[in-house]
Structures are given as C-alpha cells and as structure tokens.
Amino acid sequence: MLKIGEFARLNGISIATLRYYDQCGLLKPLTIDPETGYRYYSLDQLPRLNRILALKELGFPLDQIAQILADGLSFEQLLALFTLKQAQAQHMIATEQARLTHLAARLRQIEQEGKMPKYEILLKNVDPQLVASYRAVVPLPHGFTLSHSRVVAYLDQHHIQSDSPAIFRLYSTTQQRSDGLYIDLEASLPLPTTLSGNDEITIQTLPGSLMAFAIHTGYDLALGQLHTTLHSWLTDNHYQLIAPPRHIRLRHDPYLSPTQYITEVQFPISPTQTR
C-alpha cells in the first residue's frame, strides 16, 4: 500500500494530479483511511495509471480517457476516436507550420526595418450580400467614383438611402490604352431588399467566401503594393484566388483628405489542393 506521495513519485507526476484524478473518478485510491482521509494506492493500480498517462500524451481529454478505460466503446468507436485524434494532430501541425512561416517572415521584417510591417493580412468569412451593381470598363483615376455614382443615382430613383460602404470588384488589372489607364470594374451597394434592375444596373447576390483581407489607410489608388503582397501571401500559405478581388471603401468622404481614406482589400480564396 502506497501513500499518495510515494505513488506520485513512482510515476513522476504530482500529488495534485492524483488528487484530481480521484476527484473526477478517473483513478480512485484502493482505500482511504476514514480517520485521516489519507489515500492509499496499490501497485496493482500502476497499469491503469500508466494507461491514463499514455492516453493523455496522445492528446485525449480526461473524460474520453475514462470512456476508453471503462471499455464502453465499440471497436468502431475506438477506431473513430483515434482517427479523429490523428486528424486533429495533423491539423495542429499544419497550423503551427503556417505560424512558423509567418513568424519567419515577421522576423525578417523586424530585422530589416526594425519595425512592424505596414499591412496585416488576416482571414475571415464574409457572408453573401444582396447588392445593386454597375459594371463597365472605365478610365482611371475617376472610374471608381463614376461607377459608384451610377449606382447611387439608381438608388436615389428608388428612394433608397444606403450608408453601407461601396464594394468594388476588380475584373481586370489596370490596362494602358492610348488615351490613358482603364480598368474593368463593378461598383456595388448593398440593398436592404430586392429590386428589379435595368439596362445599367444589375441586382445580384455577391457570393460569400473565405477572404484574405487587409486594411489600407490613405489614397485608394496606391494599392498596387498591397495587391502584390496579398498575392505572394496566398502562394506562401497555399491559398488560391477564386474570384475577383474586392475593394471596400470603408471611409471615402470627399471632404476628407485622401490620407484619411480607409479601404479594405479582400481576396476571395480557398485552400490549394495539396496533392
């Protein structure tokens, strides 16, 4: 019969752990002195404790360990449990490896610039969104505002006032023509309820998607660098662009200085198939 301290030392674990396992019923001492409350363990309990510790190292939570040891699981359940754990471990590895990649990139930046990077690239899910849209190939730099005003005019006709930010989808990169730069652009504004469109204006639902996004502060035509950064981020992190990039004009009041503008750039993405 072993006192709790001896039993703990034998297994290289803490007394608190054994007391906790007692409390949650995972491993009760063989006897408890009713006078003193001292817990006494038997050497015969070693195999059970070791099984517990081994399963814990495999990453199982204590309640699942209790189930496994109680033998209340069918062969299939056992198999499923272990296969699931395997998948979880693989997922953890992938996550940590991505983290390593990002950390390495940051370290390089810190060493070079002595500072944090300008853009933070993050992931989020964006819901589908009902919008009124106007698409055309338009000249820069005013194409954004021109297209936007077409949609605003349409909404005005229908007496709808939208204070949601404008969404631009970029179907092409900027293209040099003889008379200047052009871009294939779609301006959209969210609608509270569906309408019928017309020749110019399309009513549609922008698809929801996983997005890699970043916030840009300042004039929204100086976004080339951010696009480049996002593109290389995608390949580094095994994502692919699955739809046109979006610009969201979060703040773009004409009476503000352009340095105050805030634009969100969204890249709709999905994970690249590995293999």
Place this chain on the structure above:
Amino acid sequence: MLKIGEFARLNGISIATLRYYDQCGLLKPLTIDPETGYRYYSLDQLPRLNRILALKELGFPLDQIAQILADGLSFEQLLALFTLKQAQAQHMIATEQARLTHLAARLRQIEQEGKMPKYEILLKNVDPQLVASYRAVVPLPHGFTLSHSRVVAYLDQHHIQSDSPAIFRLYSTTQQRSDGLYIDLEASLPLPTTLSGNDEITIQTLPGSLMAFAIHTGYDLALGQLHTTLHSWLTDNHYQLIAPPRHIRLRHDPYLSPTQYITEVQFPISPTQTR
C-alpha cells in the same frame, strides 16, 4: 462611428471578443454612451484591431500583444519574443509529430488486435539515488535473487532495514555459456545515509536521468519482449540509451505467485541529436 456589432462583423469576430478586449484594456471603444453604455468604435481603430488579431494568430497571449502594441519593447526584446515564439512553434510541431507516430502505432495495434496494447511506454525524470550495490556476472535464473541477498546481508550487518524496492542494472544481455545462461548484473538497495562499502559492496549514487519506462506484471524473467519493444520505441522516437537498463522489483515477495510480481523497466535516455 460603429456599434459593436457592426465593428465585430467587419472583422469577422464576435461581440464577446470585443467586449473582452475592452475589459482588459487591449482595445477600448473610441467613445461610450454614458446613458446607455453602448460602445462606439471608429474605423481608425481597425489597424490596431488587425494588429491584435495578427499577433494572436502568431500565437502570442493577449498581455504580450498589449506590450508589443504599447511599443514598450526594445528592438532586442522584440526580436527575442519572436525568436522564442518560433522555438515554441517548432517544439509544438515536434510534439504533435511524435503524437502522430504514436497514434499511428496504436491504430495499427487496434486494427490488428482489436485491443489496447500490453505495455504503456512513458517518460519520467528519475532523481539520483544513494545505494549500496553488488555487481557480478551471475547465472540465471537465480542471479537476481543471489545478488540481491548479498546487498541485504550487508544492510543487515549495518542494522539497516530497507523496504525500498531493489534496483537491478543490466550491464549485459544474457549470455550463453557451456554451463548455462549468465548475465552481468548489479543489484542495489537505496540507503537513507551514506556508509563505507567493502570488497563486495559499493556505496554509490545512481545518476538521475530521463527514463523511458514501462510496467511489467508477472514473472520478471519474461522481459525480453518488453526490452525489444522499448528499444524500437527509442529509435522511433529519436532517443538513445545512455546507460544500462534498470529493473525495479516493485513487488517480488517470495510467498506471492510470480503472476503477481510487478517489475518496472527503466531505460535511461537522452534525445538523439538531429543533424
């Protein structure tokens, strides 16, 4: 000015998260309506929030993120923080990969045997231990008990009664000679205090070490399989044996049936240098 729900949706995070960041001072709303308590955020707070989220993805705890953003860290501290995180991520990957290996092994066993394996192999740290030892090449099967009784006799001479289990160090594997099997063996018993030895008995401190160990139930000469299992476990998990294996006779009373015997097998190990 954005209400908390709008600001949350904009970043794809929960309202609870924003409230929590307010509470712990990481990101306070720009203003709070004193009447209603409503929190109002500004678009200018987007970059800070994104930095927070990015650092969180890199694995930093919120209090460290606060420090980093407060810019209260020197270049060296920043570098150290990131390098440490990198090391932690690498460690995590190694741990998870070991877990995967073990899970795969278990899965194979479950599929083949439909049952949990016989032995659980675990790690623990063992402290140094002052002992009285007798070492000799002895015949099997009685060599263990013979050597053990030499040490017991020595302790009796000194009127010391040790009820700690006997420790055997196996300096060789079993060897076939013309007159039977032999083994180079050292039997030890823990001492409460140091003594002077004699021709036969050495007083020494068994070194502490990281141990891979397993518990064996039953007759303690049927341990060949466990040794083999332990050896292949070592190579699978990138450890190497750095000292003779130990057998600890946790229960070995002569009046018990050998099926009741409990022996712990310990392999002193250290991680194999990778590269």
Place this chain on the structure above:
DNA sequence: TTGCTCCTCACGTCACGTGAGGTGGC
C-alpha cells in the same frame, strides 16, 4: 407593440498549481 441590438453580471471551460489553515505519526 414587436424585433433587434445593446448592456451588465455571473458562471463555465480544462487540468491541474498554489496557497491557507489544519491534522497525524515519528
């Protein structure tokens, strides 16, 4: 009036670690 969004507690999570304050056996 009905929904919707917001508010503030307060509690739960998971596997223990860490005192505080006290007891039992040598």
Place this chain on the structure above:
DNA sequence: TTGCTCCTCACGTCACGTGAGGTGGC
C-alpha cells in the same frame, strides 16, 4: 517538540462563450 506528509477548501489560469435579466430606438 520539530519536520514531514497528508488533508480539505478555495481561488487562479486563458480567452472568451453562453445564458439570465433588462434597456433603448425603430
């Protein structure tokens, strides 16, 4: 008597999630 080991609460951990119960604006 002094150490040592053991006991039982109770609280802290980390970053929120989840009600309960209530309020404000359309």
